[in-house]
Amino acid sequence: MLRSWQKECVELAVKKYTASDKHFLCQATPGAGKTIMAALLAKTLFDKGMIDRVICFSPSVEVANNIKRTFGKIIGCSFDGSFTAVGASMTYQSLCSIPESTWDRLRKYRTFFIFDEIHHCSFSQDKSKINTWGERVVFHLQDIATYTLALSGTPWRSDALPIALVSYSNPEGELICDYQYSLIQAIRDNVCREPKIVLVDSNSISDGHDTYGSIAEFVKQAQSTYQEVLNNDSALRYLLKLAVLKLSEIRDSNPIAGGLVVASSVKHAEMINSLLIEEFNQTSTIVTYLHDNSTRKINSFKSSTEQWIVSVGMISEGTDIPRLQVCCHLSSIKTELYFRQVLGRILRSGKGKIEFAWLFTFAETRLVEFAERINIDIPGSCSYVDMECDSISVGEDIFRRFKPPLRDTCSKLKVNIDKLILGDLSSGLNTAYDERLLGCSLSNIQIKSLRTRVIEAFL
Structure with missing residues (x-):
């Protein structure tokens, strides 16, 4: 069934x-x-x-294959790029290998070019800053194209460079969209799940010399990195335990619900996958560029009842797995663009009913900032109101105490939990595994008194 926003967008584009x-x-x-x-x-x-x-272009093989299947089904014709096909789906990487003769042949046809996640293609008057994909799009395809459609869920770049084929206001420099469908609208229409972001922090982090009162303070003042927090055994187990408990609760009413862990490296992913299976008794699969048959495993996971899938970057943008409802953001990449793309993997609902998407991460300064303004689709594009709640202390199960938030346009509830008592979630677990077998050295820092803060973005 066609959603109202899709119908409106199609009609506006044709017009x-x-x-x-x-x-x-x-x-x-x-x-x-x-x-x-x-x-x-x-x-x-x-x-x-x-x-x-x-002809469609997208940032990965997984997304390109999904586009090929969807377009073939809806258009009702072959979409494999063959001589008799009406279209093709390929990656941006392939732009560099397509010969000029192919472009020349396309000039004979009225060709519709679609650019998925167009923010991957930068453009600048300074040719030293333009990337290869953006150059190809601007200097080759836009002249050949009869029409173009640029798509993006996160239409900005971390390097702040302009995006190919899009317009900006003058002199403000704000992005001009022909059609915008925000997260707020999608939640209201029950198209997307409502995000709840759990930030794990600590008021006692020791590097052997000094003690720090938060992760943000530790990363800023100590001669250390955020990666040490990601590798820390007690912190990692605490966060994973919270996520495992939340997924278990969700699966009581939705047995096929799944969880995603985005790790910082292949070794980190292997360590997390081992913890989920061996320590938390979960079913889990790992997909990275170093593991065989990762694409096949992703497709298999989509229709399975397996609990977790662990990846580094293969499931971050454009990959559609609707049953994912819990995510652990444990990547060392700390940009708002990536944060929103990871969150987007658990937002898709399609069930027409109110659901929640739970993202677990550490309270690193920038990640906290991103979480606090997650109800804004384009940073800086609109204002919002903060509504503060008093700090509260809760018992063992923090999640069942939160009720669905009130609906109030352009507002956001921040729940600060500074006195959370959950006990030692890692107690009783086997910590005597061989780090060499896991392929990742654990951090030497000591993190105690872990606590959480839940941010709820709502209408």
Whole structure:
């Protein structure tokens, strides 16, 4: 069934194309159904006799294959790039290997180009800053294209460079979207789950010389890195235990619900996968570029009842696994773009009912900032109101005490839990495993008195 926002976007795009404007930018929150909307738009243009071919570009093989399946099903024609196909789906990496003769042949057709996650393609008047993908899009494809559709769930770049094919206001420099579907709208329509972000912190971190009152203080003042926190045995076990308990609770009512762990390295992923299986008695699979058959494992996980999937970067952007409802952000990448992309993996609902997406991470300064403004789709694009609650102390099960938040446009509830008593979640667990077998050295810092803070973004 076509969602109202998808129908509106398709109608607006066709209207703009008909008015001889060939470029269209759609910014829709991760998990809202951009691929289906794009396929419906392509079918509409075919039905109206406005195009002969459609070619899609995306950032990964996994996403490209998903686009190929979706477009083939909705358009009802072969979409494998063969001689008789009406279209093709490929990665941005392939842009560099396509010969000029292919582009020349495409000039004979009315071609509709779709660029998924267009923020991967930068453009600048300073040619030393433009990336190869952006250069190809700007200097090759936009002249060949009859129409273009640029898609993004997170339409900005961490390096602050402009994005190819998009427009910015002058002199403010703000992104101009032809159609925007925000996370707030998606939650209201029950298209996406409501995010709840659990930040794990400590008021007692020792490096053998000094003691620090928080993770943020430790990372800032000690001669150490955030990676040491990610590798710390007690902190890692504490966070994973919280996530395991939450997934278990969700699976009481939704037995197929799954969890995702985004690790900082292959060795880190292997250590986490071992902990989930051996210490927490969970079913788990690991997918990285070093492990065989990762794409097959991802596809298998989508339709299985396995509890966890652990990855480094293979399940971060564009990968659609609707049953994922819990995520542990344990990556060393601390950009807002990546944070939102990881959160987006657990937001997709599609069930038409209120659900919650739980993301667990550590209270590193930037991650806290990102969490506090997660209800803004584009940073700096709109204002919001903070509503503070008094600090509270709760018992063993923190999660059952939180009720669905009130609905109030452009506001956000922050729940500070500074006196949380959960006991030692790592007690009774076997810590005498061989670090060499896990392939990751544990941090030498000591982290005690772990506590959590829950941030709820709501309408």
